[in-house]
Amino acid sequence: MMSAMGKLLVLAIGAVNVVAQTHALGKLDDALLEWPLPAGDQRYAAIDGRHVHQYVGEQAAISLEYRDQGHPKFWGRIIGTSGDARDAEWLAAKFRAIGLADVRIQPVPLDPQWMPRSWEVSIRSGGKVLNLDSAQPDYGANGTSAELDLDAVYVGLGSEADFAGRDVRGKAVFTFSELGMKPEGAVKRADQKGAAAIFEVNMLPGNLRYQAYPSGTQAPAFTVGSVDGYAARDLIAASADRPARVKVRLDVERVPNLKTALVWGTLPGASDETIYVIAHRDGWFQAAGDNAGGVAAMIGLAEYYAKIPRAERRRTMVFIGLDGHHNTGPGSGAGRRWLVEHRSELFDKTALMINCEHPATLQTYAYPHYQEERGMVWTDTVLAQQWYAGGPSRPELQAITVKAFHEFGAPLDLDPDPRPPAGDLGQFFRFLPGVATSEFYQYFHTDQETPEVVPWTGLEATTRAYAKIIDEVNKLPLSALKRPPEPER
Numbered sequence: 001m002m003s004a005m006g007k008l009l010v011l012a013i014g015a016v017n018v019v020a021q022t023h024a025l026g027k028l029d030d031a032l033l034e035w036p037l038p039a040g041d042q043r044y045a046a047i048d049g050r051h052v053h054q055y056v057g058e059q060a061a062i063s064l065e066y067r068d069q070g071h072p073k074f075w076g077r078i079i080g081t082s083g084d085a086r087d088a089e090w091l092a093a094k095f096r097a098i099g100l101a102d103v104r105i106q107p108v109p110l111d112p113q114w115m116p117r118s119w120e121v122s123i124r125s126g127g128k129v130l131n132l133d134s135a136q137p138d139y140g141a142n143g144t145s146a147e148l149d150l151d152a153v154y155v156g157l158g159s160e161a162d163f164a165g166r167d168v169r170g171k172a173v174f175t176f177s178e179l180g181m182k183p184e185g186a187v188k189r190a191d192q193k194g195a196a197a198i199f200e201v202n203m204l205p206g207n208l209r210y211q212a213y214p215s216g217t218q219a220p221a222f223t224v225g226s227v228d229g230y231a232a233r234d235l236i237a238a239s240a241d242r243p244a245r246v247k248v249r250l251d252v253e254r255v256p257n258l259k260t261a262l263v264w265g266t267l268p269g270a271s272d273e274t275i276y277v278i279a280h281r282d283g284w285f286q287a288a289g290d291n292a293g294g295v296a297a298m299i300g301l302a303e304y305y306a307k308i309p310r311a312e313r314r315r316t317m318v319f320i321g322l323d324g325h326h327n328t329g330p331g332s333g334a335g336r337r338w339l340v341e342h343r344s345e346l347f348d349k350t351a352l353m354i355n356c357e358h359p360a361t362l363q364t365y366a367y368p369h370y371q372e373e374r375g376m377v378w379t380d381t382v383l384a385q386q387w388y389a390g391g392p393s394r395p396e397l398q399a400i401t402v403k404a405f406h407e408f409g410a411p412l413d414l415d416p417d418p419r420p421p422a423g424d425l426g427q428f429f430r431f432l433p434g435v436a437t438s439e440f441y442q443y444f445h446t447d448q449e450t451p452e453v454v455p456w457t458g459l460e461a462t463t464r465a466y467a468k469i470i471d472e473v474n475k476l477p478l479s480a481l482k483r484p485p486e487p488e489r
């Protein structure tokens, strides 16, 4: 039976493909391992994972709406688009409903933004034509001025050895890569050797559409799902005497005069010392893990603290929905840069900044060696997260963080990262006490990064752990957390 919360979620997102997946033994939502609240921490029961997860679904719905408004292939909550504007309004409305003060949308102007308008890729040989529908241009890829019609060449993993004896000049190059494998620089290598178009096949099970960060190549570069990629490879193999041919067309624009926004909300506390909670709003496709989950955790924290009397909140809390960073390149991270430029006004009395970024990811497995036919295997639990908590000069903050995550059953890597994982604390951690935990994995930046791959249990555990960290930090004076700024290294 569907819970009231589940019904709300379905209503909020409409009849889209984000309804909980059914497995042999029931719904994923109900199958997930739950962690009992430790004795003495009952107050954190107010942070309810199923409730917070609604906000993941609502953000995914904003992406899907944008997709359905004439953007079938390059879609999401993409900076500078109408989807971005809608998302900012959505978050500001949440902040207002919670009762935060000074809720505002601060416009941030953008450099011209890369927008692929349309593209087509097909491969043909011996009368057979295959449309590579999963092909997705790498972010910032150069367009083609006209349709290209090229010989296809296969270079395997794309190491120097794979290229040996192959002439790729002016050709369409197919290379393969798998998550976790040593990066071979195959795309860049193909470009340097004169390829006219480059296709990097993502070897994860299925036919994932994957949005890659910039490859910085002259030749247009695309990712391709493995179903399409293996079919293309086999067509190349079957046409040894006369090369398979690839048609490729990519129409891109750099759109000027767009803007994005920082979304602010404040919860005044008993002092003017501050705790910041940030989360980037942007993302590709449904962007459930990266970063609807983070934004949802931020909202969950705002809700939780808004219900606590002001006198019991030692410090003022500031919540910021960041523009984000997926628009890599000039103009990326403009909102964060604005914050850094205003650091003396904003962060002089900051005891803590929590960056909510990819806070909960379903544990999945691919077993390509032994059990290829199983595809992507889903489990009933969450991935451990990478983490950073103030670095080695703040052992107290590290201990608080580890203890909080342990108590709520939110798994962490045994050792911290030397720098914050993911992106958005990277601008701040050298001059303020920051906490970031993050994991993403196999569905990251793909069209299958749906709300389902963000388990409500993990979202609950991480959000509760963040609250516990805030409460423990609020027992410490500012002097216990402040450090001289670290130099850039």
Ligand SMILES: [Zn+2]
Residues within 6 Å of the ligand: 280, 290, 291, 357, 358, 422, 423
């Ligand atoms: Zn992210």
